[in-house]
Amino acid sequence: MTDVSQSKPPSLYAAREPVFPRRVSGKFRTLKWWIMGITLAIYYITPWLRWDRGPALPDQAVLVDMANRRFYFFFIEIWPQEFYFVAGLLIMAGLGLFLFTAALGRVWCGYTCPQTVWTDLFILVERWIEGDRNARVRLFNAKWDARKIRLRLFKWTVWLLIAVATGGAWVFYFADAPTLLVDLFTLQAPLTAYASVFILTATTFIFGGFMREQVCIYMCPWPRIQGAMMDEQTITVGYRAWRGEPRGKHRKSAEAADLGDCIDCSACVNVCPTGIDIRDGQQLACITCALCIDACDDVMDKIGKPRGLIDYVTVEDQETETRGGTSVSIIRRILRPRIIVYTALWGAIGLGLIAALVMRTDLAFSIEPVRNPVNVVLSDGSVRNAYELRLRNMTGFDRDLEISLEGSRNMVLELQGQDTRSVTVPADETLRQRVYLTAPANSGAATAGATEIVMTVSDENSETTASEPTIFQGTGR
Amino acid sequence: MADNKREIDTATNTETTGHEWDGIRELDTPMPRWWLITFYITIVWAIIYTIFMPAWPMINSATPGILGYSSREEVAQELAAANEVNAPLDERLANMEIASVVEDPELLRFATAGGGAIFRNYCSQCHGAGAAGAVGGYPNLLDDDWLWGGTLTDIQQTLTHGIRYEEDPDTRYSQMPAFGDILEEEEINSLVQYVLSLSNQEHDAEAATAGTELFMDNCSVCHGEDGRGMQDQGAPNLTDSIWLYGGDPESIANTIHDSRFGIMPAFGGRLSDEDIRKAAIYVHTLGGGQ
Ligand code: SF4
Ligand code: SF4
Numbered sequence: 001m002t003d004v005s006q007s008k009p010p011s012l013y014a015a016r017e018p019v020f021p022r023r024v025s026g027k028f029r030t031l032k033w034w035i036m037g038i039t040l041a042i043y044y045i046t047p048w049l050r051w052d053r054g055p056a057l058p059d060q061a062v063l064v065d066m067a068n069r070r071f072y073f074f075f076i077e078i079w080p081q082e083f084y085f086v087a088g089l090l091i092m093a094g095l096g097l098f099l100f101t102a103a104l105g106r107v108w109c110g111y112t113c114p115q116t117v118w119t120d121l122f123i124l125v126e127r128w129i130e131g132d133r134n135a136r137v138r139l140f141n142a143k144w145d146a147r148k149i150r151l152r153l154f155k156w157t158v159w160l161l162i163a164v165a166t167g168g169a170w171v172f173y174f175a176d177a178p179t180l181l182v183d184l185f186t187l188q189a190p191l192t193a194y195a196s197v198f199i200l201t202a203t204t205f206i207f208g209g210f211m212r213e214q215v216c217i218y219m220c221p222w223p224r225i226q227g228a229m230m231d232e233q234t235i236t237v238g239y240r241a242w243r244g245e246p247r248g249k250h251r252k253s254a255e256a257a258d259l260g261d262c263i264d265c266s267a268c269v270n271v272c273p274t275g276i277d278i279r280d281g282q283q284l285a286c287i288t289c290a291l292c293i294d295a296c297d298d299v300m301d302k303i304g305k306p307r308g309l310i311d312y313v314t315v316e317d318q319e320t321e322t323r324g325g326t327s328v329s330i331i332r333r334i335l336r337p338r339i340i341v342y343t344a345l346w347g348a349i350g351l352g353l354i355a356a357l358v359m360r361t362d363l364a365f366s367i368e369p370v371r372n373p374v375n376v377v378l379s380d381g382s383v384r385n386a387y388e389l390r391l392r393n394m395t396g397f398d399r400d401l402e403i404s405l406e407g408s409r410n411m412v413l414e415l416q417g418q419d420t421r422s423v424t425v426p427a428d429e430t431l432r433q434r435v436y437l438t439a440p441a442n443s444g445a446a447t448a449g450a451t452e453i454v455m456t457v458s459d460e461n462s463e464t465t466a467s468e469p470t471i472f473q474g475t476g477r
Numbered sequence: 478m479a480d481n482k483r484e485i486d487t488a489t490n491t492e493t494t495g496h497e498w499d500g501i502r503e504l505d506t507p508m509p510r511w512w513l514i515t516f517y518i519t520i521v522w523a524i525i526y527t528i529f530m531p532a533w534p535m536i537n538s539a540t541p542g543i544l545g546y547s548s549r550e551e552v553a554q555e556l557a558a559a560n561e562v563n564a565p566l567d568e569r570l571a572n573m574e575i576a577s578v579v580e581d582p583e584l585l586r587f588a589t590a591g592g593g594a595i596f597r598n599y600c601s602q603c604h605g606a607g608a609a610g611a612v613g614g615y616p617n618l619l620d621d622d623w624l625w626g627g628t629l630t631d632i633q634q635t636l637t638h639g640i641r642y643e644e645d646p647d648t649r650y651s652q653m654p655a656f657g658d659i660l661e662e663e664e665i666n667s668l669v670q671y672v673l674s675l676s677n678q679e680h681d682a683e684a685a686t687a688g689t690e691l692f693m694d695n696c697s698v699c700h701g702e703d704g705r706g707m708q709d710q711g712a713p714n715l716t717d718s719i720w721l722y723g724g725d726p727e728s729i730a731n732t733i734h735d736s737r738f739g740i741m742p743a744f745g746g747r748l749s750d751e752d753i754r755k756a757a758i759y760v761h762t763l764g765g766g767q
Contacts, residue, residue, distance in 0.1 A: 372607030
């Protein structure tokens with residue numbers, strides 16, 4: 001028998017290889033700076049925009065009001081029963097990701113994903129404080145002396161400030177921003193606000209500062225899903241191996257004539273935020289940030305070769321080019337059935353939501369006939385039904401709503417607890433009102449089984465009406 | 478069957494459990510360290526939890542835990558807090574003329590909501606969750622016919638002192654004689670026909686005429702000469718279409734023969750004055766209040 005104590009099972013854990021992305025400039029880097037600026041601005045500024053909705057409602061343009069179960073987005077106010085708008089937007093977001101991934105690979109990852117944007121921001125800070133790649137590698141390997149401690153503490157402090165600002169901005173979407181800001185600093189804010197700020201600060205700090213590409217590689221489901229979304233015709237970042245290989249550094253040597261365009265300078269590897277080599281081909285860890293394109297284009301300019309050794313290119317085009325053919329135009333790559341179907345679906349849901357938004361009213365009600373008992377026979381033999389109405393006033397103003405019966409029926413309509421047929425529904429509220437409907441003795445509705453009726457609720461001031469069908473239940477004899 | 482030889486698997490350099498099936502041996506891969514640590518932490522956490530929170534079952538109750546938490550206590554506190562919030566409204570309700578509650582919409586809504594809860598707790602057993610009662614002695618509270626009056630004050634009185642509830646000295650009391658001992662079968666039949674005619678139901682006109690005089694002699698004292706009843710006596714109106722014990726000839730004959738004696742318990746003393754008012758207001762809003 002073998003000695004058991006000597007066995008060393010292989011570890012399942014891969015330690016993180018530190019990545020030190022080098023500074024790069026070029027057209028994609030510029031584009032990414034712009035997108036970073038715009039997305040961060042949207043994130044931080046949105047909660048501070050104001051929008052007047054009348055005295056009873058909050059004036060924050062974008063607000064998720066959990067306590068009152070309302071969602072405000074500029075001129076749109078969503079009530080819980082209209083959650084299909086949110087569902088629709090989520091479906092659109094999902095389809096949008098499919099669409100963009102099928103056409104352009106992981107553009108979401110490379111340009112707009114919060115993980116990418118904040119990591120970019122954190123790397124920017126890191127570079128500003130500790131220097132570019134080489135300086136950072138040196139600092140990483142250096143002993144923990146005063147300078148290293150100072151630089152690290154400074155960097156972490158700035159990161160932490162950004163992280164706090166990030167977590168802090170998030171909670172402003174859920175409460176009146178100016179009030180909450182004051183409350184947060186005067187320790188008056190609810191515990192959940194502090195907890196949210198704390199959790200988001202921690203995740204921003206850790207994900208952006210320390211985990212970075214690990215989030216993309218190990219935590220995010222998107223890289224796994226993308227495989228199903230992409231195909232050979234998807235435009236994505238790739239290395240033109242037919243042009244670059246065989247790679248080689250020694251341009252002056254005799255065999256230089258046989259070498260490809262790649263001078264093996266590692267520029268593309270050094271700038272890569274996930275620390276991979278795009279020359280190994282399409283891979284899970286590539287977030288298609290296109291920085292290696294910028295880096296390589298720069299090198300190609302310097303050695304006087306055409307740009308595009310690393311480029312946005314489809315797998316199919318690479319194959320065609322290898323065989324000596326010419327690649328298909330970008331327009332043709334985008335105008336293909338799969339993309340058109342995605343776009344059509346996406347557009348159809350969008351149009352549906354817009355239609356629903358246009359047809360939506362700020363006055364709605366529902367009728368629940370009281371079925372215990374179904375009806376009451378009064379002393380003079382007339383038959384009465386009761387209905388529970390839920391009147392929803394989706395505006396910022398109190399409204400007097402008049403309830404009536406559609407068509408000319410000889411039934412009497414009364415409101416519980418009211419002398420008139422009209423009731424005041426406070427701004428932005430749902431009011432329950434019981435309505436009594438009485439059919440005279442021996443009338444058609446009183447003796448029939450069920451009679452279909454329609455109730456109408458109207459607001460004279462705004463000339464809005466809403467109608468709902470229901471049933472009057474007679475005695476059936 | 479497995480044969481228990483623990484040895485090292487050469488391909489993975491991992492110890493095997495010694496279990497072997499058809500030449501396939503089971504690796505004894507150790508638990509990941511983080512998993513084990515998490516597992517131990519949960520055990521430590523569980524012990525700490527049982528020290529601080531109620532946990533170990535004893536004979537009568539559980540160990541209280543040093544934080545002294547109790548969910549009953551929490552409910553009691555929440556109830557007390559809710560009562561405190563409602564206290565001003567309760568006080569207003571207790572000190573006002575009950576009939577004027579309709580002029581105060583806020584109080585009316587408060588009382589109706591509270592009254593509904595009280596009704597479902599204490600009244601629905603007989604009167605039904607929907608307050609529709611049941612034929613055979615449980616009055617329907619939704620209609621506009623009232624044995625003892627349908628104003629807010631009447632309903633409040635009925636709720637407080639009950640009906641024919643002998644433990645309450647102020648209860649309202651009346652009793653219909655059982656005419657089976659007094660009248661002949663034939664006479665009772667004539668009376669039935671007369672009563673049917675009062676509410677315009679199908680009847681034998683000849684017998685009804687014969688019943689007229691019997692009615693005047695025996696029944697009109699309480700039910701009135703016109704048969705419209707008398708709310709002071711709890712004597713029902715016989716001319717309308719509402720019958721507490723059924724309006725068909727057989728039920729009416731039974732009522733006359735054996736009489737009826739419905740009892741409602743008094744709630745004064747069991748419920749607070751405000752709660753009785755709330756229940757009265759709730760019943761009044763059900764559609765029949767006068
Ligand atoms: S391989 Fe290129 S595109 Fe992919 S993540 Fe690295 S730098 Fe970005
Ligand atoms: S940057 Fe271009 S030339 Fe340099 S190693 Fe990468 S692919 Fe080769």
